[in-house]
Amino acid sequence: MGGFGVCRTGAAALSVLALAGCMSSGEDTAKVAAPKGAVKAVSPQEAKQAKAAAAAKVKANELGQVPVLMYHRVVPKPETSDDRTPAQFRAELERLASEDYVPITAAEYATGKIGIPAGKHPVVLTFDDSSPSQVTLDGMGVPAPDTALGILLDVAAKKPGFRPVATFYVTGDMFGKERPDEQTQIMTWLHEHGFDLGNHTRDHLNLRGKSKEQVNKEIAAGHQVVKGRIPFDPVTLALPYGNQPNTKAWALRGAANGTRYSYGGVFLAGYTPAASPFSTDFDPMGIPRIKSQEKKGDCVKFCSTAWLDWLKAHPDERFTSDGDIRTVAYPKFKAAFGAKRYSAYALSY
Numbered sequence: 001m002g003g004f005g006v007c008r009t010g011a012a013a014l015s016v017l018a019l020a021g022c023m024s025s026g027e028d029t030a031k032v033a034a035p036k037g038a039v040k041a042v043s044p045q046e047a048k049q050a051k052a053a054a055a056a057k058v059k060a061n062e063l064g065q066v067p068v069l070m071y072h073r074v075v076p077k078p079e080t081s082d083d084r085t086p087a088q089f090r091a092e093l094e095r096l097a098s099e100d101y102v103p104i105t106a107a108e109y110a111t112g113k114i115g116i117p118a119g120k121h122p123v124v125l126t127f128d129d130s131s132p133s134q135v136t137l138d139g140m141g142v143p144a145p146d147t148a149l150g151i152l153l154d155v156a157a158k159k160p161g162f163r164p165v166a167t168f169y170v171t172g173d174m175f176g177k178e179r180p181d182e183q184t185q186i187m188t189w190l191h192e193h194g195f196d197l198g199n200h201t202r203d204h205l206n207l208r209g210k211s212k213e214q215v216n217k218e219i220a221a222g223h224q225v226v227k228g229r230i231p232f233d234p235v236t237l238a239l240p241y242g243n244q245p246n247t248k249a250w251a252l253r254g255a256a257n258g259t260r261y262s263y264g265g266v267f268l269a270g271y272t273p274a275a276s277p278f279s280t281d282f283d284p285m286g287i288p289r290i291k292s293q294e295k296k297g298d299c300v301k302f303c304s305t306a307w308l309d310w311l312k313a314h315p316d317e318r319f320t321s322d323g324d325i326r327t328v329a330y331p332k333f334k335a336a337f338g339a340k341r342y343s344a345y346a347l348s349y
Contacts, residue, residue: 051322052349055329058119059315060322060349063330063337065273066109067101067311067318068124069304070289073133074148081299084292090151092292092304096123097159099312105196106167107235110265110284112277112342117161118323121311124274125152125166126267126289128200128238132176134168135186143189164193169200169238169267170226180229187229197226199234199261207251208243215245220256227259235264238289242269248285271302273311276319278328278342322347 042050072082074089084092096103101123102116109124116122127134127148136144143150149166156164168190174183190197201207202221210218219237226234237251244266245251251266265284272288275281293303300306311318322329327347328338335348 048347051324051327051347052329054118055322055327055347056331056349058322059320060118060329061316061318061320061331061334062114062322062328063276063279063334064121064319065311065317066122066124066276067304067307068106068109068126068267068274068287068289069292070269071125071127071134071148071292072129073131074151075133081293081297082291086146086151088294089148089292090155093152093155093162094159095308097155097162099308102161103163103165105165106198106238106267107196107264109274109277110236110263110287113325114277114319114321115325116163116321116323118321120161120321121318122321126169126198126238127166128169129204130168130170130173130175130200135175135190137186137189141185141189165195167196167198167236169198171200171204171222172202172225174225184229187226191230191232196236197230197232197234198267199223199226199237199263201237201240204240206241206243207239207245210245212245212247212250212254213256215250216254216256219251219254219261220259223261224259234261236267237261237263237265238267239269242289244268244286252285273307273318278339278345280337280339282339 071084074084074086076085078085100120102120103125104114104116104122106124106126108114109122114122134148136147138144143153145154152166153164156162175186177183177186187197199219199222201218202225203218205218207215207218223234226232239251253262255261265287267287267289269289270291273290274287290307291299291303293299294305326345328342328345329347329349330338332348338346
């Protein structure tokens with residue numbers, strides 16, 4: 001390039017100015033030395049190559065599987081196989097932290113807003129049925145230390161980088177509180193501290209075999225359980241018993257009694273890791289979750305301990321972040337599994 005007849009100072013000309021200054025027509029650019037400390041402009045292609053190299057370094061795979069863990073009560077004396085003791089719950093959280101998992105909400109997962117550090121793996125912690133053992137606030141509005149919320153906050157405080165977030169799937173039981181002001185207090189505390197509130201229907205009815213009108217009515221009523229207490233529309237739904245209605249789409253979108261719902265994802269009750277939201281395997285109408293339980297009985301293969309063991313033994317199969325929420329990074333050989341709707345964000349290496 002010979003030179004410029006007009007001195008330009010716009011952003012597009014900064015790379016030229018840094019190397020050669022602002023020159024009049026006919027000057028020889030080769031005779032002008034770049035100032036000391038000048039920063040060479042990076043082209044979009046070079047920037048992408050640098051991002052790809054960084055993704056490769058941490059073995060990013062944002063088409064990998066995500067464990068969505070399902071909890072119910074956290075109590076000292078379990079009465080069902082769904083119950084966890086405080087010690088068991090704490091141990092599982094500590095394991096997740098030690099294996100570089102970072103909690104995200106169900107809403108973040110379903111909508112693809114997974115912003116965690118490079119090399120880390122997302123995990124979704126979900127709690128069904130809004131039990132007092134999950135969330136109880138004392139007279140000063142502080143979470144009780146022996147509840148699931150209290151334990152999660154304590155583990156996060158001791159494990160830097162382990163986000164204290166989770167999704168609580170609320171029913172009409174509302175954490176055992178009957179007074180509207182107490183219900184509002186808990187919902188407000190959770191919402192203001194970054195926790196996600198999802199719909200679990202109002203009455204926890206089995207939706208399988210119900211008419212469209214019945215399904216819409218129950219889900220809309222559950223949606224209003226949350227929205228009626230705080231100014232927030234749930235982003236996801238967890239189906240009672242994991243049972244889908246006869247037409248799966250009824251759970252995703254609908255309306256009844258003046259309440260309209262439209263969800264980013266509908267969660268089941270078991271029993272495998274979930275597909276990446278950026279993957280062709282992602283089905284927003286039926287997202288699997290993993291029951292929290294050790295390897296015994298039916299859980300030898302299909303509960304949390306077994307699946308976390310499997311993901312640890314097969315690191316190439318789990319979601320590993322590239323650290324940039326603006327890109328979807330993965331090895332080139334996995335390109336065929338990337339959803340087309342995210343192709344503009346693809347970063348293969």
